[in-house]
Amino acid sequence: MEFRYLPMTEQDKEEMLQMIGVEDTEELFSDIPEEVRLRAPLGIKEPKSEGELKAELAGLANRNVTMKTHASFLGAGVYDHYIPSIVDHVISRSEFYTAYTPYQPEISQGELQAIFEFQTMIAELTGMDVANSSMYDGGTALAEAATLSAGHTKKRKIIVSEAVHPESRQVIDSYGRGQHLEIVTVPHKEGLTDLQALEELVDENTASVIIQYPNFFGQVEPLADIRKIIDTQPKTMMVVSSNPLALGYLTPPGSFGADIVVGDTQVFGIPAQFGGPHCGYFASTAKLMRKLPGRLVGQTKDEEGRRGFVLTLQAREQHIRRDKATSNICSNQALNALASSVAMSALGKKGVAEMAHLNIQKAQYMKKQLEAHGLQVVFQGAFFNELVIKIDDDADALNDHLVTQGFIGGYHLGRTDDRLKNHILVAVTEQRTKEQIDTFVREVAAVHAKQH
Amino acid sequence: MQNNTDFPLLFEQTKPGRTGYSLPPLDVPETDLSEVFESDYIRSEQAELPELSELQIIRHYTALSRRNYGVDSGFYPLGSCTMKYNPKINEDVIRMDGFSHVHPYQDPKTAQGALELMFDLQEQLKEITGMHEVSLQPAAGAHGEWTGLMMIRALHEKNGETQRTKVIVPDSAHGTNPASATVAGFESVTVKSNEQGLVDLDDLRRVVGEDTAALMLTNPNTLGLFEKDILEMAKIVHEAGGKLYYDGANLNAIMGYTRPGDMGFDVVHLNLHKTFTGPHGGGGPGSGPVGVSEELAAFLPKPIVRRSGGEIILDEDRPDSIGRVKPYYGNFGINVRAYTYIRTMGPEGLKRVSEYAVLNANYMMRRLSEAFDLPYAQHCKHEFVLSGRRQKKLGVRTLDMAKRLLDFGYHPPTIYFPLNVEEALMIEPTETEAKETLDSFIDTMLEIAADAEQNPEIVQEAPHTTVVSRMDETTAARKPILRYIPE
Numbered sequence: 001m002e003f004r005y006l007p008m009t010e011q012d013k014e015e016m017l018q019m020i021g022v023e024d025t026e027e028l029f030s031d032i033p034e035e036v037r038l039r040a041p042l043g044i045k046e047p048k049s050e051g052e053l054k055a056e057l058a059g060l061a062n063r064n065v066t067m068k069t070h071a072s073f074l075g076a077g078v079y080d081h082y083i084p085s086i087v088d089h090v091i092s093r094s095e096f097y098t099a100y101t102p103y104q105p106e107i108s109q110g111e112l113q114a115i116f117e118f119q120t121m122i123a124e125l126t127g128m129d130v131a132n133s134s135m136y137d138g139g140t141a142l143a144e145a146a147t148l149s150a151g152h153t154k155k156r157k158i159i160v161s162e163a164v165h166p167e168s169r170q171v172i173d174s175y176g177r178g179q180h181l182e183i184v185t186v187p188h189k190e191g192l193t194d195l196q197a198l199e200e201l202v203d204e205n206t207a208s209v210i211i212q213y214p215n216f217f218g219q220v221e222p223l224a225d226i227r228k229i230i231d232t233q234p235k236t237m238m239v240v241s242s243n244p245l246a247l248g249y250l251t252p253p254g255s256f257g258a259d260i261v262v263g264d265t266q267v268f269g270i271p272a273q274f275g276g277p278h279c280g281y282f283a284s285t286a287k288l289m290r291k292l293p294g295r296l297v298g299q300t301k302d303e304e305g306r307r308g309f310v311l312t313l314q315a316r317e318q319h320i321r322r323d324k325a326t327s328n329i330c331s332n333q334a335l336n337a338l339a340s341s342v343a344m345s346a347l348g349k350k351g352v353a354e355m356a357h358l359n360i361q362k363a364q365y366m367k368k369q370l371e372a373h374g375l376q377v378v379f380q381g382a383f384f385n386e387l388v389i390k391i392d393d394d395a396d397a398l399n400d401h402l403v404t405q406g407f408i409g410g411y412h413l414g415r416t417d418d419r420l421k422n423h424i425l426v427a428v429t430e431q432r433t434k435e436q437i438d439t440f441v442r443e444v445a446a447v448h449a450k451q452h
Numbered sequence: 453m454q455n456n457t458d459f460p461l462l463f464e465q466t467k468p469g470r471t472g473y474s475l476p477p478l479d480v481p482e483t484d485l486s487e488v489f490e491s492d493y494i495r496s497e498q499a500e501l502p503e504l505s506e507l508q509i510i511r512h513y514t515a516l517s518r519r520n521y522g523v524d525s526g527f528y529p530l531g532s533c534t535m536k537y538n539p540k541i542n543e544d545v546i547r548m549d550g551f552s553h554v555h556p557y558q559d560p561k562t563a564q565g566a567l568e569l570m571f572d573l574q575e576q577l578k579e580i581t582g583m584h585e586v587s588l589q590p591a592a593g594a595h596g597e598w599t600g601l602m603m604i605r606a607l608h609e610k611n612g613e614t615q616r617t618k619v620i621v622p623d624s625a626h627g628t629n630p631a632s633a634t635v636a637g638f639e640s641v642t643v644k645s646n647e648q649g650l651v652d653l654d655d656l657r658r659v660v661g662e663d664t665a666a667l668m669l670t671n672p673n674t675l676g677l678f679e680k681d682i683l684e685m686a687k688i689v690h691e692a693g694g695k696l697y698y699d700g701a702n703l704n705a706i707m708g709y710t711r712p713g714d715m716g717f718d719v720v721h722l723n724l725h726k727t728f729t730g731p732h733g734g735g736g737p738g739s740g741p742v743g744v745s746e747e748l749a750a751f752l753p754k755p756i757v758r759r760s761g762g763e764i765i766l767d768e769d770r771p772d773s774i775g776r777v778k779p780y781y782g783n784f785g786i787n788v789r790a791y792t793y794i795r796t797m798g799p800e801g802l803k804r805v806s807e808y809a810v811l812n813a814n815y816m817m818r819r820l821s822e823a824f825d826l827p828y829a830q831h832c833k834h835e836f837v838l839s840g841r842r843q844k845k846l847g848v849r850t851l852d853m854a855k856r857l858l859d860f861g862y863h864p865p866t867i868y869f870p871l872n873v874e875e876a877l878m879i880e881p882t883e884t885e886a887k888e889t890l891d892s893f894i895d896t897m898l899e900i901a902a903d904a905e906q907n908p909e910i911v912q913e914a915p916h917t918t919v920v921s922r923m924d925e926t927t928a929a930r931k932p933i934l935r936y937i938p939e
Binding site for chain 2: 001003004006007008012013015016017019020021022024025027028029030031032033034035036037038041042043044045046048050053054056057058059060061062063064065066067068069072074076077078080084086088089090092093094095096097098099100101102104105106107108109110111113114115116117119120123124125129130131134135136138139140147156158159165167168170171173175177178179180220224227237247248250251252271272274275276277279289295296297298299300302303304306307308309310312313314315317318320321322323324325326327328329330331332333334335336338342345347348349350351352353354355356358360361362363364365368382388396399400403405411428433434437449
């Protein structure tokens with residue numbers, strides 16, 4: 001059988017074996033002890049031709065409900081947003097996607113400059129001094145922020161708001177176990193971090209307080225008040241996880257004195273892809289620059305004085321510091337950072353603000369429609385593009401019904417929070433039309449009415 | 453500051469009033485937002501993002517791509533990175549709507565196609581590695597290492613062996629190994645290599661003990677050599693009560709010839725972006741699934757993708773699990789590409805991949821040993837390490853030779869790694885390169901070696917043809933400029 005990715009001919013092989021001085025390729029594997037040699041063929045599936053395989057996989061793909069076949073009101077960290085056509089055209093250039101990490105700056109200026117531009121745009125949006133070249137995702141970025149804060153303050157207690165994405169909180173717990181951190185949860189109250197409880201929890205052992213803004217319920221946390229509570233301890237750091245699109249409208253965490261801001265740029269040009277790869281970002285104050293996890297691109301000059309870019313401050317990283325490294329991250333999400341850069345460039349200064357505004361307006365409209373239909377929107381604070389509905393019916397049954405009507409329904413908060421059984425987190429992006437919102441609300445209301 | 457010769461940044465081309473986007477008009481009645489948000493929470497100054505037309509943006513990134521180098525541009529013999537061809541069908545498959553636009557939280561009943569693919573990928577990887585169960589959760593190799601070590605830690609804790617605080621790594625190990633051990637709360641201990649470039653068994657016997665949690669190993673190792681005493685090593689570690697961790701960075705050498713599970717490894721991570729052709733993307737995203745023996749299966753991160761009756765489910769009910777290591781279910785997009793590749797190659801194809809990866813490396817090694825020192829002369833596996841010490845004596849460093857390769861249109865090998873070889877040049881050709889490509893590269897290397905003797909300046913001053921010359925990395929680190937700031 002011939003394989004289109006394997007170019008060696010029998011004649012090539014013969015010449016090479018002769019040069020090496022062996023009879024056959026088996027001899028090159030003779031150092032593998034017989035006891036561990038696999039003598040039977042691998043029991044994996046037989047290969048398929050390009051056309052057959054594409055058809056088979058298209059069949060699998062077509063079994064999925066998608067955000068193209070159905071109008072999605074599902075968010076909870078992953079959103080259906082406008083992706084400019086140019087994004088995929090740029091990241092499909094193989095000079096970008098088939099490249100390795102840009103360790104050879106002379107032939108990697110394209111990638112390096114694109115990442116430098118990414119770092120700049122993230123710093124701008126978050127209101128922070130610096131940003132790194134990307135992390136795996138928002139959840140692991142938050143866990144790394146917790147670790148950094150513990151290392152920097154030499155304290156072990158991390159306070160995490162219950163209004164932070166539940167899966168991010170679970171990731172913080174997992175990382176925290178490795179690092180022997182004490183992870184303490186501050187509860188939410190009416191959709192916001194309970195400030196009174198927070199005041200009681202913050203003490204001299206607290207490395208950082210972790211808040212999501214807008215939070216998991218879509219609500220805008222009062223960062224100014226939270227900063228005041230944190231300031232009762234001189235060293236405690238404020239870590240904020242932010243949807244960067246929301247920062248097109250909301251005052252950035254940097255303006256409220258955040259020490260670290262992280263999040264996910266999936267909202268900019270990255271499809272949902274069943275949860276990944278997305279793209280974490282990590283921004284901080286200048287003071288923390290030399291403690292950031294992950295790769296950083298810096299500007300410098302070549303021997304002729306021309307501007308250029310390099311990977312820099314590598315003494316922080318695992319390949320130099322080895323067991324003294326504070327993070328083990330190596331691969332990051334470079335190609336997705338590029339996708340987000342292209343999307344942010346296309347939207348630009350005006351477009352990011354306009355898109356954020358569209359999300360807010362449509363979500364506000366949704367809230368009014370829901371209330372007009374007698375549905376209960378439970379949290380009453382200012383929100384970005386997500387809101388919580390309480391229904392009397394079984395939330396999962398409602399979502400089953402909505403799928404039959406052409407909708408992907410919201411996220412059932414009862415999945416991870418017993419207090420929020422049959423509470424549904426609904427997202428409204430700029431992609432949803434007035435007609436879709438109206439129909440969706442009517443369907444939810446009709447199911448709700450049937451229960452009464 | 454921008455010189456005339458500098459390539460412009462996006463921010464230097466911006467002009468207020470230009471747009472590169474197209475959003476729909478607001479089609480719902482407008483709410484007065486000053487009644488919704490407190491004024492302190494409404495952004496007073498917009499983020500300084502670029503303002504450019506669509507064509508300007510495309511020209512910018514097209515020009516940047518031309519200042520970059522990928523596998524499609526040319527030969528990329530970067531040792532330990534497995535820079536093989538990234539098949540185009542993989543890119544087509546992940547772009548199918550049914551894979552690209554599926555939400556991780558939609559009802560699993562409505563995502564059976566995606567889950568079926570994940571389940572079957574797990575099955576294929578179990579067979580390729582000889583492990584009992586596989587999780588696709590980790591986002592990259594280092595993330596897989598950390599996940600694997602956390603599982604080993606959980607097992608020891610469950611057995612009441614909390615004194616097992618040390619992870620043994622060979623002196624030739626990749627930097628992520630000791631770093632992952634630290635992040636997982638372990639202390640690293642180094643085991644030495646012997647004169648053949650293999651783990652020194654006596655030293656291993658010396659360092660193992662009641663405090664050993666695990667030994668982390670790549671096999672073939674970072675020198676491209678197969679650890680032929682692997683069964684003895686497994687015995688030493690297991691008898692001491694430790695676990696054996698397999699770093700899958702070098703799996704490309706052994707597929708269909710041997711399996712980590714058969715060698716006695718308890719935990720394995722794979723780099724799907726290396727062996728299984730998920731592209732490197734300029735640094736990521738990757739995917740780093742972990743496979744485990746039966747003893748460790750209960751500790752896998754959750755959720756687990758498994759079959760239950762007629763459907764595939766996401767099982768969260770795993771009381772001994774180390775928990776969640778990443779939101780959602782891993783880097784699905786990379787996993788789809790890897791699955792497509794495995795299904796393209798099949799059992800015979802994957803074995804031929806390793807056969808040719810090893811043949812190519814040995815061929816290059818023998819031809820290049822004519823002009824370069826070869827510290828370990830036995831047959832190699834998928835990669836080999838040369839030393840530039842002969843050239844260094846002439847005043848030409850390995851770095852210079854690497855930079856000179858750029859002038860000939862090649863990506864240089866990995867240099868100065870592994871750390872236990874002086875002036876190291878680590879070469880991994882992969883199986884997807886034609887003999888003509890290998891020969892031209894070898895001829896170029898021999899020419900550079902000749903220049904090192906007769907005409908060293910041309911090598912020492914390289915590169916001569918790239919868009920920028922060598923960069924001032926010292927100043928970059930001393931006075932870091934990590935973002936654009938307008939003048």
